[in-house]
Amino acid sequence: MPKPKGTVKDVCSRNIGVMIKLCLDPTVTLPTFCVIYLTRIPPVDAEHADISAILRELSSLRHEVCEGHAT
Secondary structure, three states: OOOOOOOHHHHHHHHHHHHHHHHHOOOOOOOOOOOOOHHHOOOOOHHHOOHHHHHHHHHHHHHHHHHHHHO
């Protein structure tokens, strides 16, 4: 690949655009990885969690519970 030209922001934007197009293209087969020995996988802790997704789920559950009590 040629060296990217432009500002860091431009290069990142183009790279993200290319990755999105690649992931959404049905003709592209992305590799699937699997592991035989789970002990070889590095540990995952709270630093690696998507906290925003967890907070959205918690908010949704709270909303469901509140609506259940209102009826």
